[in-house]
Amino acid sequence: MTIVDPIKEAAPVDPNVVNITINDKPVVARKGELIIAAADRTEDFIPRFCYHPRMSPVGMCRQCLVEVETPRGPMMVVSCMTPVAEGQVVRTATDGVKKAQEGVLELLLANHPLDCPVCDKGGECPLQDQAFSHGPGESRFVEEKRHYEKPIAISDIVYLDRERCILCDRCTRFADEVAGDALITFTSRGNDTQVLTFPDEPFSSYFSGNTVQICPVGALTAKPYRFKARPWDLEQTESTCTSCSVGCRTVVQSSRDELVRYQGVDIDPVNWGWLCDRGRYNFESVNSPDRLTSPLMKNGSELVATSWSVALENAARMIRLALAQSTNNVAILGGARGTNEDAFAWAMLADKLGINQRDAQLGDGLSPEVFNLAQATIDETCAAKTIILLAPDVKEELPVLYLRLRDAAQKRKSRIIEFSSRNSGLTPYVWRTVGFEPGNQAQIVREALATPEMKEQIARGEVVVVVGRSNLAESEVFTLQALGEVLSAVPSAKVLPVLRRGNVRGAVAAGLTPKDNSGDAIDILNAAAAGKIECLILLGVDPMADVADSGLVQRAFTQVKNVISIDTMINSSNRNADLVLPAAAYGEKAGTTTNLEGRISNVAQKITPRGTSRPDWMIATELSIALGVDIGVSSLEDLNEKLVNSVVAFAPSSDAKSTHGDGVLMARETPVTISGVASKVTDRNAYNYRLVVSRTMYDSAQSTIASPSLAGIITEAAIFVNPLDLARIGVTEGANVRVGADGTNIVIAIKADNGINRGTAWLPFNHTGVDIRPLLNIASDVVDVRIEPIK
């Protein structure tokens, strides 16, 4: 018989666990947790306005008062500012607490207008709801309420009704703490306190829509939704945003079969409830009157509406004709806009027909081998001690990833080392920024990582490399070389590839990527320009607007005999196509999507597709039947089952229904490695400027242009140089200059930017006004231009 030592056998006490009671029920809390957060896991709801779990507590509204037992009797505390303590006794519904909560609510309502019937928030308003559940029922206030001019526009998108504001500090805290754009603050004092911007400096944050979502009253409203619907008329379904590849969780809301609003949903691994404004408001493009409603076929020089049967028959004829000579005569570009299922259906069709030339990336992506390196998730990236950025400006291209990285740098003590040709949105928060001239990336990375300071930092713990294409005028080779340099300096580093197109990762995994060593998108366009492609299929892409080298695309399109476009609208590429098939847009089709970290989550259908438009997968299926090579798909479930069973990467997702919520990560293949490659330095003529071409959040993307609320925000094209270079060129800010490369000239306005090194010039891609693409040549490694004043 053994003697049990009670001290040894007792479960070890976890120093991070705190036991408290809330309304006499035991609750287990985490050390440092706030009472209100612990109470949220029980059935006892504590009313609140200012508390938000993703922001630091401020105790502004005093609505969350509760009683805590003390040696001197019960004491009233604000539960959003009071951390739990061992043995704490909390009561949330005593007479004292009720009186206090009713009192606070009565005071909050003293100046709050009772205009709920005309207020957009009415029906989903925390103030309205909690006035019912925790309020006094009647007000003793008979005096005149406060009045302000209503509403005032604080940005292009957001309106502010100051008289409805209860000064909870949620929007101002979000702007400062989460987005880093402290453009709205409390002004004045006492009874005059109000949220305002600086005069003539609007709240032009990329994340302004979040303030509207978290406003606990109707003080902040957004132009796209104002007076559009009432909350009780909305239907909603959870989905994943595909505007970029971050894959933010959203809820898609519609009224009368029209999309009216997206709201962010808080999931831990990705977006924490936040959305960027482009993703939040570009639903307007789905409702655009320019949406295609029926197939269009070329008749003479015009596109004329036709029926699906005629269109599919003709599509099959065009493909069959081209294939009759060689399978190399047909190519498929695109597929990153659709779902995993869409991409897989087209890949199956291509397989059946033997079409190897397909690419979901348009020459501005990364070689798929990057996906086979040891991968990091967003969470793993943000928890790493060192984050190395070989990436584009994430604030512009992947806005919510910027929020996560900023949070990691500010609150989690991750240190970011940024390699960049110009300052990015993250630059103010990084530990070190190392500038490089395009073309010298790999060499600079090698030298920088060899310094004792960097070595010491890298030795501190996990390292994640965030890798993407930061410059459309710089060959992909340099990015891969730089990545190779990092991985030879830190072989244990994990990689987070950041490609911007919505479902590019899913499309590549599903098979829309060059097969059997056939060429990529640029090779396809080159082959087309050489007259070797007879039939080009565009899966929701607009190469004319989206490929950096416009000369190449134009040559390609004049040579291709038949262009078949599957798209939601007419764009510059399918304007002269032979056949345009209308595709169902976001919100009109279901399926799954894959984000940049390889997370598969569902995309939901909320409204019926416009006109006779159909999801891409359905078009592929019908086309396969018309071509006599049936891919054997009769429903989305069918297709998803096939995808899960035949593509390893999708194996864990099992089916679309199980991928609600956080989603699941793609199956990871055994990681391969790439090692350092000799870097190549191209010298720049000292009189020239080396180009950095990159995208911004509001460019002339189709979904932005077709969203009236966003279209006005797109800025005119301009070239940006260091202020000292402006003087060297001999022009003043805003003047027009002639920019030339290889005999091509454009005339464009010039602007000064402190974030650019001397000798480098930045051109934002795809803005309104001057077309900058004639300067770009995809065949050259870097692009150097001359900048001359116009006499």
Place this chain on the structure above:
Amino acid sequence: MSRLNDANIKLAREIIARYPRPKSALIPLLHLSQEQNGYITREAMQHLGELVGVTSAEVYGTASFYEMFKFEPVGKYLINICGTMSCALMGAHELMHHAEKKLGIKAGGTTTDGVFTLAHAECQAACTEAPTLQVNYRYRLRVTPDDLDRLIDNLRDGKLNEEFPPHGVLSKVRQSIDASRAVGAKAPEDVNESPVWLDGKAAL
């Protein structure tokens, strides 16, 4: 131009260096700016934002919290007449009416020559000496209408220049601090020295 002039930028940098975080210097800099321009202009707020690394909105939010920062031009002499209980009982309202008549402006206004601004004030914490007023925040106690007439005339004639510097001049901004006492632009958590109390003794 209402950005800080070169001499004041130099002083501003000195002031900023006294604090662990640049933005802590914002209020002294607002005083400096008000001294230079007479009031706080938009350009000044933008400039101060640049100097201490915050947005113009944050500068505006801070400045607008405080009564003593003015956003419109103020006369050379700002006369604040207290109107709270004790002063009201002792004739503050009559005093205000008298001042309005004497200066030819309403409370809140500024004379056309830009010399006087007249304003209501809340309790000035000298109730035993009611009614009170302040000229550029310097007290005058138990003020009668005759006293007020004489005060205004003397101010206009420049006889009280010694006692009443023009509005905006605040001696506190001018205080100098020994370089060894300045904390410098260092985060508080990185400062190892113990705090120094105002009497110069080390903290216990």
